[in-house]
Amino acid sequence: MKKFKKYFGLMSGVALSLSLAACGPQDDAKEGGDTKEADKPKELLVWEDVMKGEGIKDAIAKFEKEHDVKVTMVEKQYTKQIEDLRLDGPAGTGPDVLTMPSDQIGTAVTEGLIKELDVDKDTQEIYTEAAMNAQKVNGKVYGLPKAVETTMLYYNKDLISEDQLPETLDEWYEYSKGVADGKKFGFLALFDQIYYANSVLSGYGGYIFGQDDEGNYDPKDIGINNEGAIEGAKYIQKFYKEGLFPAGIVGEQGISVIESLFTEGKATAIISGPWNVEPFTKAGVNWGVQKLPALSNGKNMSAFVGVKSYNVSSYSKNAELAEEFVEFIANEENSKKRYEITKEVPAVAALANDPVVTESEVAKAVAEQSKFSVLMPNIPQMNEVWAPADSALQTIATGKAEPKAALDQAVETIEGQIEAKHSGK
Amino acid sequence: MAHRTIAPLLSIIPGLGQFYNKQWVKGLVFLILAAAFFIAFGDLLNMGFWGLFTLGTEVPRDNSIFLLAEGIIALIVTAFGLGIYYWNLKDAYKNGKLRDENFPVTSLKSEYQNLIAQGYPYLVSGPSLFLLIFAVIFPILFSFALAFTNYDLYHSPPANLADWVGLETFAEIFTVDIWRATFFDVLAWTVIWTVVASTLQVSLGIFIAIVVNQKEVRFKRFFRTILVLPWAVPGFVTILIFAGLFNDSFGAINNDILAFFGIDPVPWMTDETWSRLALILMQGWLGFPYIFIVTTGVLQSIPDDLYEAATIDGASIFAKFKNITLPMIFIAMAPIIITQFTFNFNNFNIIYLFNGGGPAVAGSTAGGTDILVSWIYKLTMQSSQYSLAAALTILLSIFVVGIALWQFRRTNSFKEGA
Numbered sequence: 062m063k064k065f066k067k068y069f070g071l072m073s074g075v076a077l078s079l080s081l082a083a084c085g086p087q088d089d090a091k092e093g094g095d096t097k098e099a100d101k102p103k104e105l106l107v108w109e110d111v112m113k114g115e116g117i118k119d120a121i122a123k124f125e126k127e128h129d130v131k132v133t134m135v136e137k138q139y140t141k142q143i144e145d146l147r148l149d150g151p152a153g154t155g156p157d158v159l160t161m162p163s164d165q166i167g168t169a170v171t172e173g174l175i176k177e178l179d180v181d182k183d184t185q186e187i188y189t190e191a192a193m194n195a196q197k198v199n200g201k202v203y204g205l206p207k208a209v210e211t212t213m214l215y216y217n218k219d220l221i222s223e224d225q226l227p228e229t230l231d232e233w234y235e236y237s238k239g240v241a242d243g244k245k246f247g248f249l250a251l252f253d254q255i256y257y258a259n260s261v262l263s264g265y266g267g268y269i270f271g272q273d274d275e276g277n278y279d280p281k282d283i284g285i286n287n288e289g290a291i292e293g294a295k296y297i298q299k300f301y302k303e304g305l306f307p308a309g310i311v312g313e314q315g316i317s318v319i320e321s322l323f324t325e326g327k328a329t330a331i332i333s334g335p336w337n338v339e340p341f342t343k344a345g346v347n348w349g350v351q352k353l354p355a356l357s358n359g360k361n362m363s364a365f366v367g368v369k370s371y372n373v374s375s376y377s378k379n380a381e382l383a384e385e386f387v388e389f390i391a392n393e394e395n396s397k398k399r400y401e402i403t404k405e406v407p408a409v410a411a412l413a414n415d416p417v418v419t420e421s422e423v424a425k426a427v428a429e430q431s432k433f434s435v436l437m438p439n440i441p442q443m444n445e446v447w448a449p450a451d452s453a454l455q456t457i458a459t460g461k462a463e464p465k466a467a468l469d470q471a472v473e474t475i476e477g478q479i480e481a482k483h484s485g486k
Numbered sequence: 487m488a489h490r491t492i493a494p495l496l497s498i499i500p501g502l503g504q505f506y507n508k509q510w511v512k513g514l515v516f517l518i519l520a521a522a523f524f525i526a527f528g529d530l531l532n533m534g535f536w537g538l539f540t541l542g543t544e545v546p547r548d549n550s551i552f553l554l555a556e557g558i559i560a561l562i563v564t565a566f567g568l569g570i571y572y573w574n575l576k577d578a579y580k581n582g583k584l585r586d587e588n589f590p591v592t593s594l595k596s597e598y599q600n601l602i603a604q605g606y607p608y609l610v611s612g613p614s615l616f617l618l619i620f621a622v623i624f625p626i627l628f629s630f631a632l633a634f635t636n637y638d639l640y641h642s643p644p645a646n647l648a649d650w651v652g653l654e655t656f657a658e659i660f661t662v663d664i665w666r667a668t669f670f671d672v673l674a675w676t677v678i679w680t681v682v683a684s685t686l687q688v689s690l691g692i693f694i695a696i697v698v699n700q701k702e703v704r705f706k707r708f709f710r711t712i713l714v715l716p717w718a719v720p721g722f723v724t725i726l727i728f729a730g731l732f733n734d735s736f737g738a739i740n741n742d743i744l745a746f747f748g749i750d751p752v753p754w755m756t757d758e759t760w761s762r763l764a765l766i767l768m769q770g771w772l773g774f775p776y777i778f779i780v781t782t783g784v785l786q787s788i789p790d791d792l793y794e795a796a797t798i799d800g801a802s803i804f805a806k807f808k809n810i811t812l813p814m815i816f817i818a819m820a821p822i823i824i825t826q827f828t829f830n831f832n833n834f835n836i837i838y839l840f841n842g843g844g845p846a847v848a849g850s851t852a853g854g855t856d857i858l859v860s861w862i863y864k865l866t867m868q869s870s871q872y873s874l875a876a877a878l879t880i881l882l883s884i885f886v887v888g889i890a891l892w893q894f895r896r897t898n899s900f901k902e903g904a
Contacts, residue, residue, distance in 0.1 A: 151549050151643065168870070173546065173645020243735070309735025312755050313842035318736065375546070375644060441639055444868050452846030452853070459756045462848050470849045477664040478851065482638065482871060 103130040103379050105386055108159040110139035110369070116399035120390050130382060139369060140165070146174050150376035157383035158390075160207055163195035163368040167439040170198045175372040178202045178384055187393055192408035194276050195368040195436050204370035205391035206408035207399075211364040211434050212257065213426040214354065215323065215337065216330040218347040226330075229355045230261070230296075230362065233330070237305040240329065246305065249319050250332040252297045253311045253458040255285070255450035257332055260353060260362040261297055263435055265289035269446055270438050280442040280479055285450060286468035294457055294464035296357075301458045311458050335406070338423055350422055352429040366434035368408060400424075445478040493582030494575045503578025507591050516574045523570075527563050534560025541635065542647045550648035551637065558627050562619060632876035639870040648873075655877040668851045668861070669878075676857040679762070680831045683769040688823050690770055691777025692815060696807075698778075699785045710782065717775035725839040728768050729755075732840075756845045758854030765855055769836055773826065777819075784818045785811070824893045828886050834859045858882050 109117060114136045121132045135156070137145060142159045146169075149155035161169065169175045180202050185193050192206035216226060227233045227248075237247030252258045259269070266289020271282030284290060300306045310319045320337065322328040324344040332353065341348050353362035371391055373383045389395065396407035401417060406427045418424045437443070453471035456462040462470070489507070497503030500520035504513030538557025542548025581591045592600075602609075633655060635641075637648040659665050698709050716724065731737045732754040740751040754764045788811065796806045816823075837843055837860045843853035852861040858878065866875040 147642075151552060168639065171639055171645065172642040307735035308753065308756055309733045309737070311734070312844045312846075314729055314733065314755070318733065444870075448851065448864065448868060452848065452850075455756075455844070455846040456848050459753070459845070467848060474664055474849060474851060477662070481658070481662045481664065483640070 103128075103382055105130055105132045105158065105379060105383060106156045107132060107134045107386070108137050108142050108145075108156040109134055110160055111136045113399075113403045113405070116403040116405075117390055117395070119398060120395040124386055124389055128382065128385070132386070143169055143174065146374060146376075147172075150174065150374055153376075155374055155376045157374055157377040157379055158371060158386055159374060160369055160371050161204075163204070163206075163370050164437045164439050164443060166196065166203050166370065166372070167198055167443070168441045169372070170203055171441050173375055175203050176375045176377065176380055176384075178204065178373060178387065180205065180388065184388060187410060188408045189410045189413070189431065191366055191431065191434065191436055192368045195366075195439060196370055197276070198439065199277065200275060204372040205387050207369040207371050207391060207396075208403075208405035209408045209427065209431060210335055210367040210369070210406070211427050211430040212260070212332050212334045212353070213364070213423075213430050214330055214351045215333055215341065215348050216351065217323065217326060217328070218349050220326065220329045223349060226351065227354060229357065231357050233354055234300070234305070236329070237300075238303070241305045243304065243307070244327065246307065246322065246328045248330045249306060249310060249322065249328045251310065251315050251319060252300065252306070253315065253451065253455045255447060255454060256365060258293070258297055258454050259435070260332070260364050261356065262290045262293035263363045264356040264360045265293040265296075265358065267291075267293055268435075270440070270442070278438045278440045278442075280440060280483065283446075283472050283475060285446075286465070286472045291465050291468060294454070294468060297454070298457050298460070298464060302460060306458070308459065311455055335404075335423055335427060338404070350426040352426055352433070361433040363433045363435050364430050365437045366431055367437060369405070442479050442483050445475050445482065449474040449478070489582035489585040490579055491582070493578035493585075497575050497578035500571060500574045503575070503582070507578065507581040507585065509581065509591060509594070511594055512577070512597070519570060520574075523567050527560075527567075530556065530563065531560050534558075534563075541649055545647060546644040548647060549643040550635070550641070551643060554631055554635070554648075555628060558624060558631065561627070562624065629876045629879055632873055633880050635873050637872045637876075638874070642870065651873075655873045656881075658874070659877060659881070664851055667849075671847075671850060672852050672856055672858055672861050675762070675855070676831065679766070679833075679857055680827055683766045683773070683833075684823075684827045684830045686766060686770040687773030688777050688826055691774040692781050694774065695778045695781035695785060696811065699782060710779075713778055714775045716771055717779075721772055722835055722839055724772060725768065725836050728764075728771075729840050732764050755841055758845055758847065761841055761845060761855050765836060765840060768840065769830065769833070772836070773830075777822070777826070780819060780822055781815055784815050787818075788814050821894070824890060827893075828890050831857075831886050831889075832859045832882075833857070834863065838863070 107117075107121070114134055117134070121134060124130070125132050139160045140162055142156075143161055143165050146155055146159060159175075166175070184205075185202070188206050189209070192209055193202075196202050196204045196206060227236050230248075233248040240247040250257050250260075252261065255262075255269075259267070262285065266284075267287055268284035268290075270278040270280055271284060272278055301308070301311075309315075310322075319328070319331055320333070320340070323331045323333075324341060324346050326346070353364060355361050371387045373380055373387055377383045393409050393411060396409045397412055397415065397417065399405065400407045400412070404421075404423070406418065406424045412418050413428050418428065438446075449471040452474075453462070453467040456467050457464050493503040493506050495503070496506050497516075499517075501513040501515070501517030504510075504516055507513075533553070534557045537548070537553025538560065540553075541550040542553050584591050634650055634652060635648045636651045636654070640646060641648040659669055694713060697703070698706060698713070703709070731739050734740065734751065734753050734755050737754070739754065744750075744752065752760055754760050792810050793806055796810060801809070834857075837855055837857055841853070841855060843856035843860045843864065845854050847854045852864070856864070859882070862875045862878045862882070865871050865878070
């Protein structure tokens, strides 16, 4: 038997080397199938956000008639579409047109998942500048804006009347002092998260990434520990230190706590986004919305503006048609129609003064707040900012660290992560 | 030359050795199998091995990750093929040897009967083995392979190709400052968490089972039902409710229970040490019912005569417990107890749902209660560091597998079974 083993080892060695020599990149057969595509009737697959499909149905019907194509629409959660595209795209079952939040565009472009669009100046100009900038990476356009979102101030009309509303954050601070007793609170916000705290930090001069004249971000220039940001962080810390913000809204569970405090009428006002319009209405709160209050230095609190966009997949076989569809669906007429149905505030500049938008309290608040808003950086390095910045703010909120030390530490971590994960590529 | 040499040599082309041994049908089967193998899998093997070695050469035509997957499937298929090839050679050798020794070669019929008699267990477990290979082995090989590539955001298809980088990713874990510091912090807490939480839930379960199982205790069923309830509620529901109860400002534990005893509110969610304590207590709550049930079963199977004999010998209650009850429990339950440890080592749910791995720790990429799994999850989700996550997963598996193997080998319960 031993002898046999020896033979087998020898033979399998021969067999293996034979099989290895045989393989190589003789895979030209894969190509060439594309020539037939032209004869087929054209089809487009569109991924729309969940519950938002109704808003583009009419437009799709019109587009189908005009271009003699068949457009299929599938609803998928818009923040997750990029994940599905990674698998469905190469498998050939991916969409031609999809939608995503603009801060994912940088990542999608780096991976090569979405296609550059050839959009002329006139088309670009119908959108607000901020929204259009969110679609660009290195000056190239990768999508067209669908809707904008900012945070705003929700207040409970049963607890405070509209004309009594404090106009500055200082006034809210005073107001909260009078109300807060450990069970009830005045003004609340999730200032232990950079998404919300940036409203204050950037008002005093902090920023996340510096920008050059053309709006390109410089990941080496991090401004969340500059003087302004530290001043802002100190201001934020005051709310926690004096018990105006309870420790129970710090951390992962904070968002659900703050929302239930508001719906139970235990908080007069909170900072939140348009996504809470429906839940608050359903909870029976008599709420109103407004732009965010002003800061003590006279500037208005800013907010991250999130832009949702329509993009073309780079796996699309009908890229030209898909691009045409994106331009069509994002034009003024269709944006207006979409707003009427889905209530997502459109990014078309002309619509800001349109009665359909100005009549709605939420749309008005978003539109007003948008004037003071900063764009969420869409470069992939932004991914490294969230966790360390949130950690720093959390330790500031719980009083475990001084603002300067915590923010310096955060920047060090962010720089380290960017160096480790995004350098030399 | 002896038949035993010629037959296997001819069988380098499958079937020829069998023909030489005048086993026509079997030879034909092997020949057809071999031909079918290359016809059916030729493309796959070609693309697969090429892809496995190069991970693609051209964008956007080649998708490194798909090529890698294809390559691994090709490897598995090749392993199957080699298995059959080995069988073919061995068969040729065996029958050649029989001819050398002037025995008749085995007839097809006897071979068939042999196969059915001896190979029956393999035949029956075959389908599940096949499933196992593609549902378990394949993903393991895949993530194992990923750890040796540079697959991350900047090396993702379709814009870019990934490439083999050997042990670079592993080296990074130990050389990049922010990761090295975090890795050892997280590892330390993971070990403490595993040991303390598992020991708590196991000892609590055994203790309560023994107490409830005492002859003097009445309403045993009632107690058992009550005590199993924490297990009956889905874990994630319990964890989320606990997260609410532990809330620093609004939770019932601070506001009602501790306040009742006049204890000041405890920062359960915002202080690292208290968060860890809360997690361990919660895991005790979630984990003990299972141990309780199993121990109850074991206790009931201990024969009464052991205790009677001990009583006659004048053993004290404590001696009986120490020398009869405990050993019996441990022999029967060692595998279960070990799985409790490995389970807690990777207990992602409780960490993630309770506080997202928080509270934040200054200067660390992980939170104060993050264990290795939840840290890996954060790393991957945050910035598409797939190869890093895969490398960490390998380190983590080595740890878990090592401990589990060592434990399993030490326990008696497996030796006797084998």
